[in-house]
Amino acid sequence: MPARSTRAVRSTASRTTAPVRATARRRLAAALALTAATATLIAGCTSGGGGAIDKTAPAHLKGTVSLWHFFTDREAKVVQTAIDGFEKANPDVTVTIHAGQDDEKLQKAISSGQSIDVGLSYTTAIVGSFCSSGAFRDLGPYVKRDKVDLGDIPQAERDYTEYKGTRCTLPVLADVSALMYNKAQFAAAGIAAPPKTLDELKADALKLTTYNADGSIKTLGFNPLIDFYENSPEHWSPMIDGQWLAKDGSSLIGQSEGWKKLLTWQKDFVDEIGYDKLRAFTSGLGQEFSADNAFQTGQVAMQIDGEYRSAFIADQAPDLDYGTAPTPVLDGIGHYGASYVAGNVAGIAKGSKNPELAWALLKYLATDTDTQVALANGLKNTPTLTSALTSPKLEVDENYRTFVDAAANEHTLTSPATTDGAAYLKTFQDAWNDYQEHGGDLTKILKKVDADIDAANQLAGP
């Protein structure tokens, strides 16, 4: 775009200018007044949507319903298989799938009112804004009418799928994080068991780190950079039972001793190896979701990752000898065995042309035990129904067991929804990124994080 106005042109000698003409100004004023009136008019007519629903669910489903989701390639095929089951059960229904939808794009399509029926997003961040703005319809009336038992959905998942009492989404599988470790490297370094505390994690990590002749890192025991792959404040929150926001939405991060201790621990760890060395090493690693993932190539011996990694390893690095364990915790603060859970949420878009069909599809994806088991077996995400988590049909091996148990752990955490989405997480992450590189007065930095989050919440509104 910018290049555009730079094209052309050459000019001639300057000339004198005539005075401003009153008529021109008057005419302009009239034009402005007219357009201002139009502005108010147009701005005023955007409300609507929602409304009452039918008293009973339709007896026979017929028509076309669209599903937008973000999965690609192998994962998209798993979803397709599940959808095939829905179409088989409802022969007069066609599901149009828009796969590979980047979340940002999904949000844009829904926010601008395009005719999407069911949208499946991988971030719970949209729940706050979509429930309060009506971008996703209120599912309450449907749930009530069809007497859907929400008690089958674990508490944490129930929490992050509604906002201030409005349930506009249902969970469709979740991601739980845990520690993955390379057994061969552990054996070679003489480490018997995965670390349970942060002190052990650091000691093991340093033991597992090897260097090249020029001093650069060859392999890393554990990458402490907070912006590496799945490292993030959220995924690290179980280490210190981390809390985010108070009930009124104001930030608790700066007041928490746990976060402060965790950041201090991380910064010490980074400094012990050297930030520049870590950065140089990290920038040479493969992409997270490619076959070159550093854990899969053996360049990193331990990492915090989601349960889906197992499926990638089975697909891309089947020979890798690895184990899983709960996220290590800071002694006396975190609850060992607990994890951070967040997951896919699905809702019915405001612009849906056929909400009854959309609701039927959503119900099938979110509340049908067999569907959830089939999806979980294919995607290796954790089911979001207790009945599916305990189903004998769920294929649970030793490594996956860690995640299933963590999902059911009573101390497992999530991060609350806000109308500003996950902006507060990003604010925190940005501050942390800066701190791990430049250091500084941690109390002050975290206070600034609180202030920034509170100001952003005010901007985004209730």
Added chain:
Amino acid sequence: MTVSVGMTRRRPSRLLTWIAEHTLLVTIGVLTIAPIVFVISTSLMSSRQALTATLVPNPVDFSSYIRVFTELPLGQWFGNAALYAVLATVFMLVSSVPAAYALAQIRFRGANLIFTAIIVAMLLPPQVTAVPVYVMWSQLHLTGTLWPLILPNLLGDAFSIFLLRQFFLTIPKEYGDAARLDSTGEWGVLTRVVVPMARPGIASAAIFLFFHSWNDYYGPLLYTSENPAAWPVSYGLATFRGQHGTDWSMTMAMTVVIMIPVVVIFFFAQKAFVEGIALTGVKG
């Protein structure tokens, strides 16, 4: 190539000057062309070789081109880009040629105010008006398509009007006056006198808009990012790179493919093009 003859300035070192100048020309020329050479040579490597420290394809491998055409919806991307660029250009001509003519060849009260408004509209960053315009298109349910980028051209394109006006100004008003004496109306003067005389100018305005639309990234990002079926090739390239990680060979093949139509058009219309850039400002 031009050989310097009859240099009027310094005589003692005419040859030395010539050598110095041309050494500089060649150096800059090499630096200018090198990126393109590297892009092409990488596109002819295998994906594996593109990740190694070699600069020359060995052996020459066309598989990246084959993969670009088989694995990507290139036809659709090119089709969308062509639809966008062609329709935008045609619509612009229909609306902007008469407007530019009126501003350049007809004397009437208010012309200058209108011209000034057009200049300001041309120079204003598009982001300034993005939100209300986006809201407008989304109320018309046209987001997710290229129409919000095409249709406005029916209502004139500020830059094109400006450019065309500069061309039309170079045509002496006397030609029009002569026709007017034969009781030809303004529309007649426009179609029978000015348009035939300003053909190169109109061509260059058309090419500018065509290229601008073909290359556009911001517009498709804003309006079509959520709908891959509507992506033009320029936007597709940016996305494609994200999905294909470190496959530089394929990325470079894609880069070459997207450049080809532009370069071909350029070589066919080089004269109109360069004149368009250089001479639009020559007014009476």
Added chain:
Amino acid sequence: MSTATLAAGATATATPSASRRQRTSPDARRRRVALVMLAPALLGLAIFFVYPLIASIFYSFTRYNQLQDPEFVGLLNYRYLFTQDPQIAAAVTNTLWFVVILVPVRIVFALLVAGLLARARAASGFWRTLFYLPALVPPVASVVAFVFLFNPGTGPVNQILRAVGIPGPLWFNDPNWSKPSLVILGVWVMGDMMIIFLAALLEVPRDLYEAASLDGASGIQQVRHITLPTISPVIGFSVVTGVIAALQYFTEAAVASGVASGKATVGGGTGSGLGYPGTSLLTYTQLLYTRGFTSFQFGYASAMAVVLFVITAVLLVLTMRRISIFRAEES
């Protein structure tokens, strides 16, 4: 604001036509025809320029996400913009960096190359086409190509540097080098500007040089006293349009961030790779885009738009009268 700009621009409205106003009916008829010819463009100006400008000002005082009615929040958006937004400092600094560095560097290079072409009598044909060629490359393609060329590990640039014993920087992956890398790209694609300068240089009357030469003026003196003054309006034009373009610097930075970060969400252009590396390529318009079309904070995005408009408008008011090509008076 728009009143000020338009009014300032309207200074050029010619007096002669006013005195002629009600003299003859052909005048009125001509005016009618002209307005008919201009009708689509006038409608376009109203719909895509005047109305959105006013609507932006209106939205900037509201909280608005398109799904609910705008809610009046007073100066909240502006207060956040000027005092609280943690990203705004980086966005403004980076944008100004491009204004202050990218614009002059491009102009100087374009002038030097144009001067060389004019001197070497190579103003048309092969050399001109060659130097213009990069400007033809679609911006997205040129950015992708440059990120590859300057790729720290396997890119040709660092390979060549390594071959001559220089350890190359991380270029697009290093916050300190990412902006300079884009300047190199900006210089590479300076063809448009070069052709404008070249045309201007060729218009400088030859006899001026000859006279100066006879008076014993050196080459440098000739450039200073003849060339630069003659083409200064063209340079002025380039500075103004260049600064305005730099204020809205978007595509190159967004694509470079996306491609260099290798994030899978690049297509969005402004997703998780926003400003990568670090916040070094986060520009004002990218932040505006993200706020508006990723977070759907239309009110806040509008406030950012209004501020951008004010800055551009002031710039235009200050410079438009000096750039004669923008003036409307009849010849």
